[in-house]
Amino acid sequence: MICADIGGDNGVLSPEESINELSELARSAGAVVVGSLIQRIKKPSRNYLGIGKIEFLVSIAKSGKFDTIISDDELTPSQQKNLEDFFSGKIKIIDRTALILDIFSKRANTREGKLQVELAQAEYLLPRLAGQWSHLERLGGGIGTRGPGETQIETDRRLVRAKITRIKKSLKSVMVHRKMHRSRRLDFGLPVFSLVGYTNAGKSTLINLLTNAKVKSQDLLFSTLDPTTRKLRLTSGTNILLTDTVGFIQKLPPKVVAAFRATLEEITESSVIVHVVDISHPYAGVQHDVVNKILKNDLGLNQKPVITVLNKVDKMLCSTESNEFLENFKNEFSNLVIVSALDKTGIDDLLGLFQKVLT
Numbered sequence: 001m002i003c004a005d006i007g008g009d010n011g012v013l014s015p016e017e018s019i020n021e022l023s024e025l026a027r028s029a030g031a032v033v034v035g036s037l038i039q040r041i042k043k044p045s046r047n048y049l050g051i052g053k054i055e056f057l058v059s060i061a062k063s064g065k066f067d068t069i070i071s072d073d074e075l076t077p078s079q080q081k082n083l084e085d086f087f088s089g090k091i092k093i094i095d096r097t098a099l100i101l102d103i104f105s106k107r108a109n110t111r112e113g114k115l116q117v118e119l120a121q122a123e124y125l126l127p128r129l130a131g132q133w134s135h136l137e138r139l140g141g142g143i144g145t146r147g148p149g150e151t152q153i154e155t156d157r158r159l160v161r162a163k164i165t166r167i168k169k170s171l172k173s174v175m176v177h178r179k180m181h182r183s184r185r186l187d188f189g190l191p192v193f194s195l196v197g198y199t200n201a202g203k204s205t206l207i208n209l210l211t212n213a214k215v216k217s218q219d220l221l222f223s224t225l226d227p228t229t230r231k232l233r234l235t236s237g238t239n240i241l242l243t244d245t246v247g248f249i250q251k252l253p254p255k256v257v258a259a260f261r262a263t264l265e266e267i268t269e270s271s272v273i274v275h276v277v278d279i280s281h282p283y284a285g286v287q288h289d290v291v292n293k294i295l296k297n298d299l300g301l302n303q304k305p306v307i308t309v310l311n312k313v314d315k316m317l318c319s320t321e322s323n324e325f326l327e328n329f330k331n332e333f334s335n336l337v338i339v340s341a342l343d344k345t346g347i348d349d350l351l352g353l354f355q356k357v358l359t
Helices: 016-029 051-061 077-084 096-107 111-128 153-187 204-213 252-258 261-266 286-298 320-332 347-358
Strands: 002-007 036-041 068-071 092-095 190-196 227-231 239-244 270-280 306-311 336-338
Touching: 002 190, 016 096, 016 286, 036 051, 036 306, 051 077, 068 096, 077 111, 092 096, 096 190, 096 252, 096 286, 111 153, 111 252, 190 286, 204 227, 204 239, 204 347, 227 320, 239 320, 270 286, 270 347, 306 320, 320 336, 336 347
Parallel strands: 002 036, 002 068, 068 092, 190 239, 190 270, 270 306, 306 336
Antiparallel strands: 227 239
């Protein structure tokens, strides 16, 4: 599999860093990455890549070493189709959004999570139906569903739109149920601490350690998708609710943010945001900024108290550079604690900080 990326203004991560993350996403989806390619151009062409790069990919595709190309940027429907035409339909072309949705579809366990993924997938598919023959059985159609004079593509679009409407209606009822559930929790007057962070920062490991929540925890991107809330008793005797939420990532597709609005509302209703950072990651500072940007720009959460948890300190190498990195974080944030959810380092300090922000 080849991962293709347009270099240039790529947000927070550099093209090289972003392509490495795309490779990790591909591995999380079960793929084997055999190579990568970066082209630095100011603006993607109608084919996404330049003709020279495409011809290079076509030439090595004949070796049979890969069967899928993943673009780090979201492809327009026409770019995707143009690329597929160059490979005569023998190589599958997908983008980061489709890859993330594929991972989400495997990780979602609750009805709400599955509905959210299904909605995002349907909305992603709708503009890409041109030139494709969808299986009507898969979309809930069949004999007798086509109106007078309708073409196949018109039928497929109508079926997908109907599917989107059904999912949104189902999600609305789920959101009502979740809102009632949140209201009941608030009636008890327990403060809610929401764990947020970049995917694979260690949030699930942390909530498991603190509350014995038994949330599935793996060294994979988006290993958990559905939110989990558990009660935690502090040393002072105060009870709080701790919520584990879906991880964030660079270039999180707007369709995904929109589809998971109900889940993300758990964060908006929280009393305190607990921002977990994988301090051992080479781009820890970048990942911290990505999460902050989503919280502020996409969710409008810039007024809530924030606790910054530098996790996985056990994996950091003891060096002058590492110590300086930690010191820079310490100097920038007031409510900060350094921990290891794996070997329980700093957990007492974390619980003490939980109590401090409540007083």
